[in-house]
Amino acid sequence: MNSQLLASPGQRAGTPPSPHRGDTRHNPTKGKFAAQHRRRMFRADLLTVALWASLAAALALWLADGGVSSVGNATQAVTAVGILAGLAGMDLVILMLLLAARLPFVDGAVGHDRALEFHRKLGKPALYLLLAHGLLLATGYGMAEGLNPVSEAVALWVLVPDMWLAFVSMALFIAVVVTSLVAVRRRFPYEFWYFVHLLTYLAVATALPHQFSVGGLFAEGTWQRWYWLLLCIGTGSALAWYRIAKPVIATYRHQLTVRRVVRVSPDVVSIEMTGLRLNELSGNGGRFFVWRFLAPGMWWQAHPFSLSAEPQVGPTSNRSSRQPSLRITVRNLGAGSARLASLKPGTKVAIEGPYGVFSTAARSRDRVVMIGAGIGITPLRALLESTPFAPGQATVLLRGSSPEELFLGQEILELCRKRGATLFHLTGPRAAHGRNTWLPASADSSRLRDFVPDIADADVYVCGPTAWAGQVLAEAKSSGVREEQLHYERFDW
């Protein structure tokens, strides 16, 4: 079944209804999005500059120490390249830690998932550089002392203080990168990968002592030592603040408690939570938090789930009995999410976030298009509720194999009516044969532009299964939507 649902009761499709009376929150200001967008792009550019600058600075430490003038023969050249590889490799590791540190500046500029994608991309180059560092130094020092690289490595391990820690560090880095390779990581539960990944911190901690005690570059009294120390201390502090202290503070500050669990379909539940100061979390429609439900058998796992409704921030009048509340909607996709259906009211909840830019923060245009499938519909529900647009300037496309798969569909219909958005239900099975399409078989000759003729001038938010979303994104691009207008939330890892 494909159906277009009218934007507002009694109106013809495509005719914008009059704005909701008395509601002044949603007045669009093109300038507002344009300025916000420019700021975000500028921040992203700044980040790129900062990444390259930090790498250049790491190499400049050696150059400023008279590096080039110390290279007079092949032995010294091999040693010099080894030192440079170590500096660059360690700098990449520090950048990786900062990309995963949930820094608001990074999250706001490129979004959490893109930051992590880049973090992952740096993993292999960092490891190769660190391996090259070890091999080249063992070779260079060995050439100077007339030893082969293996004997030299053994001598370094045994005779040089702190060097054994560097070997341990290398083994840990190898374990972390290998278990992060897609082919390997998919074989293990998420939690196994996560705990191995935590070893990165131990790998960095064990790599540091030899950097300061061996070799002259970071000798006491040098500015290079101070630079490196500040870089390491700054990174450690950012991690401690954003990954440990902030979540603890947020958990304590908001005191979230499960109020009730509502079944949405046989494998989907909505979890409503009450808490304090939820007004501080409003305006985050579509963003996600990492949730830890503090119940037996669940407390040791944390899972990312997006808000499926804007936080209700409490009674608006004395007559209202509305309690402050927050809601997520969860599909049973594995053992952890399955257990959430049995959560008891009163269960305490620890949170981290909000993260990501699947929200108004990513808007660059006045028009907005939201395309969701399956459980991916739920963050769009929250976004639809909160993101500004004028009546007639938003289109929502929901895809499911049956009407029951359009989770929270009734709420979305009501919101579309209230706010003057055009809604399409695209239900039915996929075409058994023929072209790969994100549409049901009954509409597989349609194009995105048939639903949203002016899509090229809209922000397009997409959330749904990876392969399906890939097809939507490809079609949006071929319809003239630029990369910066596409906002995609991945639910897989």
Ligand SMILES: Cc1cc2nc3c(=O)[nH]c(=O)nc-3n(C[C@H](O)[C@H](O)[C@H](O)COP(=O)(O)OP(=O)(O)OC[C@H]3O[C@@H](n4cnc5c(N)ncnc54)[C@H](O)[C@@H]3O)c2cc1C
């Ligand atoms: C940004 C984001 C927002 C999400 N929002 C929602 C939502 O609103 N509703 C919803 O139903 N689902 C959402 N998900 C998916 C949800 O997090 C996973 O389905 C859930 O974590 C699966 O855990 P499990 O133990 O049930 O399954 P498992 O069998 O352990 O895993 C199933 C899949 O989920 C991945 N996964 C498991 N734990 C995590 C984790 N802590 N972090 C990242 N991936 C993990 C696994 O790698 C695997 O691909 C979201 C995912 C992300 C990354």
